[in-house]
Amino acid sequence: MIIKAALAKGYQHKQIQEKLIEVLSNSKTGLSGIEIAERLKLNRATMAKYLNVFAAEGIIRQKNIGNTNLWYVDLGTETLQFPADYFKVKEKFIEHLILNQQHQAKQLIRNSFHSGADVTTLITEVIIPATLSIDELYLKAKIGTSEAKMLRGIISDSINILNQDDESDPKRNVILLSTDQSSVIYSLAASSALGSRGWQVWHVGDVSDSIGVLYDLDLQKFITKIWKQKSGVMVIAIFSTNDEGAKFFLESANSIKPKFGKNLHIAVHSRASSQNTKAEFSSDTLDAVVKWINSISGT
Numbered sequence: 001m002i003i004k005a006a007l008a009k010g011y012q013h014k015q016i017q018e019k020l021i022e023v024l025s026n027s028k029t030g031l032s033g034i035e036i037a038e039r040l041k042l043n044r045a046t047m048a049k050y051l052n053v054f055a056a057e058g059i060i061r062q063k064n065i066g067n068t069n070l071w072y073v074d075l076g077t078e079t080l081q082f083p084a085d086y087f088k089v090k091e092k093f094i095e096h097l098i099l100n101q102q103h104q105a106k107q108l109i110r111n112s113f114h115s116g117a118d119v120t121t122l123i124t125e126v127i128i129p130a131t132l133s134i135d136e137l138y139l140k141a142k143i144g145t146s147e148a149k150m151l152r153g154i155i156s157d158s159i160n161i162l163n164q165d166d167e168s169d170p171k172r173n174v175i176l177l178s179t180d181q182s183s184v185i186y187s188l189a190a191s192s193a194l195g196s197r198g199w200q201v202w203h204v205g206d207v208s209d210s211i212g213v214l215y216d217l218d219l220q221k222f223i224t225k226i227w228k229q230k231s232g233v234m235v236i237a238i239f240s241t242n243d244e245g246a247k248f249f250l251e252s253a254n255s256i257k258p259k260f261g262k263n264l265h266i267a268v269h270s271r272a273s274s275q276n277t278k279a280e281f282s283s284d285t286l287d288a289v290v291k292w293i294n295s296i297s298g299t
Helices: 002-007 013-025 033-040 044-056 086-098 102-114 119-139 145-161 181-195 215-226 243-259 286-296
Strands: 061-065 068-072 169-178 199-206 233-240 264-270 281-283
Touching: 013 033, 013 044, 033 044, 033 068, 044 061, 086 102, 086 119, 086 145, 102 119, 102 145, 119 145, 119 181, 119 286, 145 181, 169 181, 169 215, 181 199, 181 233, 181 264, 181 286, 215 233, 215 243, 233 243, 233 286, 243 264, 264 286, 281 286
Parallel strands: 169 199, 169 233, 233 264, 264 281
Antiparallel strands: 061 068
């Protein structure tokens, strides 16, 4: 962000954020920009730029009281320190989900990201454990179908908060396929984790309606279009919760592999019962799949 880079001179962005949250958390009614500048001992112009940056990031909010603009933070917003607070964030995130507090859940992830948390670690230590907790509650009939879908939607929205327009490496390509709707949340999580590591991600999503005799040709055409020069590596990552879907799309990927050479790789994240021995790498742990994909390019 251009404004953030310009503010780096003389002040530390994270330190200002921490002080701002502390000051606003201690105010019941909110503070004006002038009051904040005085308390943080910054000039008004610099403080105004910081306030605009933090507002754009969703960390603080603004409200108008008469002719005065007041700044405040949502209840529960706090200064976070990483790596110490990953466990704390996980517990709070799951708590917000169970209590159907979607705004607080997303705000927590946003606050964590802007407090310097690593995207991959947030995915593996917060998002995925929360997803597994919701799945477990659903399987134990403690929550119904509608609530489970709603909670997964909150988790998906939280993952999207972590998606940034970072520069990607055209030599590191990955296609993410979900063989069923339940696996999309895992492919989304992998998309954020890999994108934060500079991968050029092609998230296809749910392809369960594509099962058919011509899918291998469709996949081949798609790869040819997005990987024109065949430079670097291309990874096809398949996410599945059932044996049938994992087997079909794995066979389709393997059938076209010879056409693209040794730089095309295949990984499977499967929570199904059988082992996908025809994949170069297969695991029921998302963290393991992400690490393996990163290892392909030596990162």
